[in-house]
Amino acid sequence: MGPTICCCVILIFMINISGTSSSSMIVIGHRGASGYLPEHTLPAKALAYGQGADYLEQDVVLSKDNVPIVIHDIHLDEISNVASKYPARYRSDGRYYAIDFTLAEIKTLRASERFNHQTGKPIYPNRFPFNQSTFHLVTFEEELEFIAGLNKANIDNNREVGIYVEIKEPSFHKNESRSNFSEIVIDILRKHNYTKRADKVFLQCFDLEELQRIRVQLKSDLKLVGLLSDENHRSIYNKNDFSYWTSEIGIEDMSTFVDGIGPHYSDLYEQGTTLKPSKLFNDARKHNLFIHPYTFRSDANLQPFATFDVMLEFYIDKLKVDGLFTDHPDKVVRYIEFKHKQSNTGIKLQSFSLVLIISSIAVISL
Numbered sequence: 509m510g511p512t513i514c515c516c517v518i519l520i521f522m523i524n525i526s527g528t529s530s531s532s533m534i535v536i537g538h539r540g541a542s543g544y545l546p547e548h549t550l551p552a553k554a555l556a557y558g559q560g561a562d563y564l565e566q567d568v569v570l571s572k573d574n575v576p577i578v579i580h581d582i583h584l585d586e587i588s589n590v591a592s593k594y595p596a597r598y599r600s601d602g603r604y605y606a607i608d609f610t611l612a613e614i615k616t617l618r619a620s621e622r623f624n625h626q627t628g629k630p631i632y633p634n635r636f637p638f639n640q641s642t643f644h645l646v647t648f649e650e651e652l653e654f655i656a657g658l659n660k661a662n663i664d665n666n667r668e669v670g671i672y673v674e675i676k677e678p679s680f681h682k683n684e685s686r687s688n689f690s691e692i693v694i695d696i697l698r699k700h701n702y703t704k705r706a707d708k709v710f711l712q713c714f715d716l717e718e719l720q721r722i723r724v725q726l727k728s729d730l731k732l733v734g735l736l737s738d739e740n741h742r743s744i745y746n747k748n749d750f751s752y753w754t755s756e757i758g759i760e761d762m763s764t765f766v767d768g769i770g771p772h773y774s775d776l777y778e779q780g781t782t783l784k785p786s787k788l789f790n791d792a793r794k795h796n797l798f799i800h801p802y803t804f805r806s807d808a809n810l811q812p813f814a815t816f817d818v819m820l821e822f823y824i825d826k827l828k829v830d831g832l833f834t835d836h837p838d839k840v841v842r843y844i845e846f847k848h849k850q851s852n853t854g855i856k857l858q859s860f861s862l863v864l865i866i867s868s869i870a871v872i873s874l
């Protein structure tokens with residue numbers, strides 16, 4: 509009797525361990541599954557959803573009639589046919605600005621894979637081809653309804669995908685007499701029941717001062733994410749001092765109004781032969797900020813990582829970041845599932861040996 513009971517207890521224990529492990533790291537579909545379909549189109553969002561992303565990203569910019577639309581830049585001319593459709597509507601710098609077009613006009617445009625507005629050449633030549641199929645820009649609300657619809661239809665699949673909203677260039681909007689841009693976005697979030705930290709929403713911005721205003725003046729309880737840049741990649745409109753915000757004192761200051769940071773992945777390791785966590789990484793951990801690095805693209809230059817999986821291993825298994833932005837959600841999800849299967853098998857084998865050892869002891873003691 510003795511050994512049988514003992515084995516049963518251990519078997520149950522073994523089953524429990526292998527059934528409960530699940531990664532808490534979140535996979536964020538960067539502009540959707542933008543590695544496969546034109547960024548920020550509904551098909552790109554649907555694909556990321558189907559590939560298993562936990563959150564879908566929305567970058568938000570205002571139209572001339574103050575409708576938030578989902579687009580990465582304040583310019584329309586690198587992801588649409590605006591220059592051929594409205595040839596005269598550029599500013600003195602030659603660029604076409606979303607804020608100079610009404611929603612009705614924006615709806616007449618065809619969206620496409622990203623290209624260089626000067627050369628017309630695609631940024632990622634191996635991605636979705638130009639001039640095939642038809643894609644459109646959508647409003648922020650249209651996208652929220654789309655995701656809510658997918659969540660409703662997938663309730664039996666236990667899928668509730670969240671949203672990851674970026675307020676783009678608040679200083680540019682302010683200069684265009686839209687100083688209440690953030691209020692407009694937060695109002696729409698509220699209308700769609702995204703109001704508090706527990707809700708499946710993150711609000712990110714490269715303008716740390718604006719995030720501070722959102723927390724302190726607007727009293728928002730949303731999870732706020734401070735996006736970090738270096739001086740070479742900062743936008744011309746953003747006057748934030750990133751050398752301050754990435755210093756320890758800046759991180760400590762930021763931790764009073766944000767919940768996490770979104771740094772470029774290369775700012776999380778020390779430059780050198782062995783990959784060690786950077787001071788920024790350690791400072792963020794010290795001040796209890798979650799870390800969501802951008803942007804993981806399997807078709808980009810991966811230096812210093814040999815392969816995409818080696819890169820994922822460093823961030824997911826070594827640094828244990830809390831989430832990451834990716835153009836290829838399927839590849840990240842596959843990596844996580846593969847690792848899990850491996851570690852579950854590890855646990856099973858260990859438990860199995862334990863069962864054998866204990867049974868032998870039991871048999872011997874009989």
Ligand SMILES: *[C@@H]1O[C@H](CO)[C@@H](O)[C@H](O)[C@H]1NC(C)=O
Pocket residue numbers: 638639
């Ligand atoms: C796509 O079609 C437009 C209009 O027909 C044309 O001007 C453009 O060169 C085409 N682009 C590519 C990459 O084929």
Ligand SMILES: *[C@@H]1O[C@H](CO)[C@@H](O)[C@H](O)[C@H]1NC(C)=O
Pocket residue numbers: 680683684745
């Ligand atoms: C702000 O707007 C004015 C005119 O409305 C424009 O001349 C100026 O270049 C803008 N500044 C920036 C930084 O865009």
Ligand SMILES: *[C@@H]1O[C@H](CO)[C@@H](O)[C@H](O)[C@H]1NC(C)=O
Pocket residue numbers: 688691692695
């Ligand atoms: C933003 O400002 C505009 C113009 O002043 C106003 O019509 C609108 O109601 C404001 N929206 C919010 C959400 O504060």
Ligand SMILES: *[C@@H]1O[C@H](CO)[C@@H](O)[C@H](O)[C@H]1NC(C)=O
Pocket residue numbers: 699700701
């Ligand atoms: C928000 O929540 C309220 C109360 O639960 C519900 O009646 C309403 O339909 C929800 N709105 C949306 C857009 O989901």
